[in-house]
Amino acid sequence: MSGDVAGDSAARYDHYRLYRVELDTEDHVVLFQQLEAKSDSCTFYGHARQPGQQLTIMVSASKVADFEDLLALHAVNGRLLVRNMQQLIDREATTVKPITTDPVELDWQHYYQLETIYAWMDMLSRRYSEFVSIVEIGKSYEGRPIKGVKLSRRPDNKAIVVEGGIHAREWISPATATFLLHELITSEDPTVREIGTAYDWYFFPIVNPDGYRFTFTGDRLWRKNRKPYGLCRGVDLNRNFDSNWGGTGSSDDPCSYDFSGSGSFSEPESIALADFLRANIGPARIRTYIALHSYSQLLMFPYGHTAEKIPNYDDLQLITDRAIEALTAVNGTVYRGGSKHETIYPSSGGSIDWAYRPGGVPVSLTFELRGPPDSTDMFILPADQILPVGRETLAAFVAIVREAARLGYYDDRVKVIGAK
Numbered sequence: 001m002s003g004d005v006a007g008d009s010a011a012r013y014d015h016y017r018l019y020r021v022e023l024d025t026e027d028h029v030v031l032f033q034q035l036e037a038k039s040d041s042c043t044f045y046g047h048a049r050q051p052g053q054q055l056t057i058m059v060s061a062s063k064v065a066d067f068e069d070l071l072a073l074h075a076v077n078g079r080l081l082v083r084n085m086q087q088l089i090d091r092e093a094t095t096v097k098p099i100t101t102d103p104v105e106l107d108w109q110h111y112y113q114l115e116t117i118y119a120w121m122d123m124l125s126r127r128y129s130e131f132v133s134i135v136e137i138g139k140s141y142e143g144r145p146i147k148g149v150k151l152s153r154r155p156d157n158k159a160i161v162v163e164g165g166i167h168a169r170e171w172i173s174p175a176t177a178t179f180l181l182h183e184l185i186t187s188e189d190p191t192v193r194e195i196g197t198a199y200d201w202y203f204f205p206i207v208n209p210d211g212y213r214f215t216f217t218g219d220r221l222w223r224k225n226r227k228p229y230g231l232c233r234g235v236d237l238n239r240n241f242d243s244n245w246g247g248t249g250s251s252d253d254p255c256s257y258d259f260s261g262s263g264s265f266s267e268p269e270s271i272a273l274a275d276f277l278r279a280n281i282g283p284a285r286i287r288t289y290i291a292l293h294s295y296s297q298l299l300m301f302p303y304g305h306t307a308e309k310i311p312n313y314d315d316l317q318l319i320t321d322r323a324i325e326a327l328t329a330v331n332g333t334v335y336r337g338g339s340k341h342e343t344i345y346p347s348s349g350g351s352i353d354w355a356y357r358p359g360g361v362p363v364s365l366t367f368e369l370r371g372p373p374d375s376t377d378m379f380i381l382p383a384d385q386i387l388p389v390g391r392e393t394l395a396a397f398v399a400i401v402r403e404a405a406r407l408g409y410y411d412d413r414v415k416v417i418g419a420k
Helices: 026-038 061-073 085-093 114-127 172-186 190-198 209-217 268-280 313-331 351-356 383-406
Strands: 017-023 042-045 053-059 077-082 132-139 145-151 158-163 199-204 286-294 298-301 336-339 363-369
Touching (some): 017 026, 026 042, 061 077, 077 085, 114 145, 145 172, 145 209, 158 268, 172 190, 172 199, 190 199, 268 286, 268 351, 298 313, 313 336, 313 363, 313 383
Parallel strands (some): 158 199, 298 336
Antiparallel strands (some): 145 199
């Protein structure tokens, strides 16, 4: 990694180990709930909720012996996934381009910093000025622009919004967003050209620019934005929307990875996205909202906070099934699909849930991109995966749009969800 990136003060994860444990009993659930609450040496990727659950935990080098003793003492089945997390980060760093990279060089074999991606978006708006324009929807906490690109080849199209990079460490999300945008602009494939012409597209590859920047300069595994709250920094922006805000699957602890903020829409980044949707769902006729995350290879729709089925559950399940079929046909990648609550874990305050209702977007979806649920790469997906991920996700996008169109979601008669 070169350029304006991590220095001596950046977080390091030398000899930090990654484990996956199985919670077989209620006692195991309580044990790991207590451990998460009390330990500052164990980083939990998910909360202990119920017997039968698997939990991924990163353990600092100084506490490895204690952690393994805990597993043995309480008869918890655990598996070592990664022996040294820093090795993954160091491997990835060789594929990160410097901040000074000319945007014309942007490709999908490397990871790029915020400044290069923004410069590349500006370049697109100049090169394809007849149908590509820059959309700036607001500023981040640290004053960085939240920048998007609008692709519009003809008037009176329905519109699709693509959100990327809301969780800073999920680098494959902005990389996939830029790949998809580039394909929709430049591809000669008739099916891609069709959806790139028949619909307007709004791409926001990095809606958490402060957090994304910090993953290059301070902590590769940072998730939240960078607004300070007492002793800690950051809000999980995907818990900050006014959809069952503060409910299940979110935290009121500012030091937690899923801290939901001081209130719904307490953060400028979530406000900017919501304001954009409110202002444009009618005039721009936005009918689809797609968020890109990683990892676990899932395609999901609302809601995260309840098992109650939404009114168009069957339609969204059908759209999801068609998208997964198309995606799997490209590289054989296995995905699962369904509502967020039934597919991944309970959560509240998410962007697609709010976009669906009260936002009014009838087709609201979330991708969890590669790797699989038991990935040892986690958020540090090798750069040689970017192109395969991009190509299979593009196939899924084509299927989503075609199936939603077949079901009538882009017809003029469709009433948006939650509309008065």
